[in-house]
Amino acid sequence: MGVTMTPGAAEVLAAIAAHPATTLALVSGRRLVDLVELAQPPVGTLLAASHGVEHGVVEPGGPSVEPLEPTADERALITRLDDSLGEIASAAEGAWVESKTFGRVLHTRQADPDAGAAATERAVAGPATWPGVHAIVGKSVVELAVRDVTKADGVAWVRERAAADAGVAPAAVAVLFAGDDTTDEHALASLREGDLGVKVGDGETAASVRVADEPAVVALLREVLAARG
Numbered sequence: 001m002g003v004t005m006t007p008g009a010a011e012v013l014a015a016i017a018a019h020p021a022t023t024l025a026l027v028s029g030r031r032l033v034d035l036v037e038l039a040q041p042p043v044g045t046l047l048a049a050s051h052g053v054e055h056g057v058v059e060p061g062g063p064s065v066e067p068l069e070p071t072a073d074e075r076a077l078i079t080r081l082d083d084s085l086g087e088i089a090s091a092a093e094g095a096w097v098e099s100k101t102f103g104r105v106l107h108t109r110q111a112d113p114d115a116g117a118a119a120t121e122r123a124v125a126g127p128a129t130w131p132g133v134h135a136i137v138g139k140s141v142v143e144l145a146v147r148d149v150t151k152a153d154g155v156a157w158v159r160e161r162a163a164a165d166a167g168v169a170p171a172a173v174a175v176l177f178a179g180d181d182t183t184d185e186h187a188l189a190s191l192r193e194g195d196l197g198v199k200v201g202d203g204e205t206a207a208s209v210r211v212a213d214e215p216a217v218v219a220l221l222r223e224v225l226a227a228r229g
């Protein structure tokens with residue numbers, strides 16, 4: 001994948017997971033299987049992957065995952081997406097299409113910038129407008145899903161699951177969410193009083209706090225953990 005964890009991130013995530021009054025959760029646009037391979041999260045971590053479509057928990061033997069199956073209508077729509085996005089990607093060298101259980105993703109990071117922008121425009125003006133298709137435009141990706149789920153749903157699931165595990169009401173759970181992509185804004189905009197939203201890097205945001213980069217997130221998490229004792 002060519003992606004590595006920020007130095008110190010694994011350690012601080014392990015410390016959060018080990019804290020008795022804190023739950024570690026990863027909310028990501030990645031497929032659950034890819035997220036686990038990349039982050040190697042500690043036991044107990046809640047996983048809301050594919051923007052919150054896929055739910056799982058890291059157990060000692062590996063993640064336990066809630067089963068998912070697209071309906072016949074969803075499968076038919078995904079087949080149409082394959083045809084349309086396949087054609088769009090083939091016109092932009094370096095662009096490619098990722099398969100997810102509930103949709104397809106057009107990737108343009110490795111395409112020439114102009115060709116990538118044109119491919120993105122075609123996807124946004126074309127299949128993204130089809131009935132039943134839900135589009136999320138991220139950094140060099142256009143996600144076209146056949147279920148209307150965003151990272152806000154991922155955070156809502158995490159809050160409910162963490163509350164159930166702790167035997168408290170969901171309203172008693174305070175969430176700290178940090179993210180750098182436009183797709184993280186769904187989650188940041190859904191936060192409530194008592195939560196903390198952290199925007200990483202530049203760009204418009206609904207977050208109340210901004211930090212410069214990933215090492216600054218690691219430092220912030222260390223501070224929060226120290227304050228929790």
Ligand SMILES: O=P(O)(O)OC[C@H]1O[C@H](O[C@H]2O[C@H](CO)[C@@H](O)[C@H](O)[C@H]2O)[C@H](O)[C@@H](O)[C@@H]1O
Pocket residue numbers: 001027028029030031098105107108109138139140141143181183
């Ligand atoms: O929500 P995130 O955890 O930030 O995940 C967003 C996307 O992650 C993956 O794409 C990223 O990695 C690709 C290479 O592995 C790269 O081409 C792309 O530009 C990155 O965004 C994943 O493949 C996507 O489905 C996610 O939306």
